[in-house]
Amino acid sequence: MYLTVFYALSFCACWRKMYFYKLNMAVRIMTETLIRNHLSHFEVAIAGCGGLGSNAAVALARSGIGKLFMVDFDRVELSNLNRQYFFYDQIGQYKAHALADNIHRIDKSIGLRTSIVKLDETSVTQLFATVDLVIEAFDQAAEKQMLLETMLVNFPEKPLIMGNGMAGFGKFELIKQQQWDKQVYICGDFTNEISEDNPPLAPRVGIVANMQANLALDLILKMRK
Amino acid sequence: MQIILNNRPAHFEGEKITVNELIKRKNFTFKLLVTKINGKLVRVDERDNAWISEGDKVEVMHLISGG
Numbered sequence: 001m002y003l004t005v006f007y008a009l010s011f012c013a014c015w016r017k018m019y020f021y022k023l024n025m026a027v028r029i030m031t032e033t034l035i036r037n038h039l040s041h042f043e044v045a046i047a048g049c050g051g052l053g054s055n056a057a058v059a060l061a062r063s064g065i066g067k068l069f070m071v072d073f074d075r076v077e078l079s080n081l082n083r084q085y086f087f088y089d090q091i092g093q094y095k096a097h098a099l100a101d102n103i104h105r106i107d108k109s110i111g112l113r114t115s116i117v118k119l120d121e122t123s124v125t126q127l128f129a130t131v132d133l134v135i136e137a138f139d140q141a142a143e144k145q146m147l148l149e150t151m152l153v154n155f156p157e158k159p160l161i162m163g164n165g166m167a168g169f170g171k172f173e174l175i176k177q178q179q180w181d182k183q184v185y186i187c188g189d190f191t192n193e194i195s196e197d198n199p200p201l202a203p204r205v206g207i208v209a210n211m212q213a214n215l216a217l218d219l220i221l222k223m224r225k
Numbered sequence: 226m227q228i229i230l231n232n233r234p235a236h237f238e239g240e241k242i243t244v245n246e247l248i249k250r251k252n253f254t255f256k257l258l259v260t261k262i263n264g265k266l267v268r269v270d271e272r273d274n275a276w277i278s279e280g281d282k283v284e285v286m287h288l289i290s291g292g
Contacts (some may be wrong), residue, residue: 003235048292050292051292052292053292136292137292138292139290139291139292140290141257141288141289141290142257144257144288144292145257145259145288147267148259148288149259149268152266153266154239162288163291163292164288164289165291166292167291179263180284180286181264186286190287190289191289192289192291193289193290193291194290194291199292200292205291205292214269
């Protein structure tokens, strides 16, 4: 009698374990330590350190990404402070350098590389060969197109996360995330272009930047090294 | 001619059309478009010579400034 109860109980325990194991696999429940350990082996490139790039980089840094490679040719201006992750006393500095300083103030252990260059087809091909994932955070649509086409041709297996349409305020329900190619993902509302009457503002730019970072985490946590 | 345009069925007159013709007929007015036929990228300068025919899967995405 006792033996039967014992067997029944151990059988239940075994099934419970298997059930939870399967559940863990399906929804990828991970402790923060596991997440940070995994992320520490990967490098993300930030193409453009403006509103999207600076905020996405900071989110990845706080999550425990191993390395960040920040590329931008521009310097911090007063008008950037309404949405970009810089401070008043950094006006005039190169954005890539200022962002590196800010990230090292958050976490000294992150490996940082910077490049002060206006990216084109050649430099994208050279600079992004070794990174694990690229976040597109340019301002101009023409540059977005250049990066997308260069990545599709030269690095079709490397994930690219783009931002597309985030000007103005409100209209949260229009913002979405879409997979456009095997490794190309797009976050944004696909409609709201910046203009004098539709300026980029901290909340919506921050939402899309953090969507990009969130998707980057999701993809990297599925990668193996 | 029946094709799949941005994951939806679309109908066009004629047996085949170029990518630029499709852009014109569908009135895609955004300045910067990225186009694919059956998953393969068609660059801006190839759009006059890239032909779309029956059953092709065509994707047109517009890119807009801001970031």
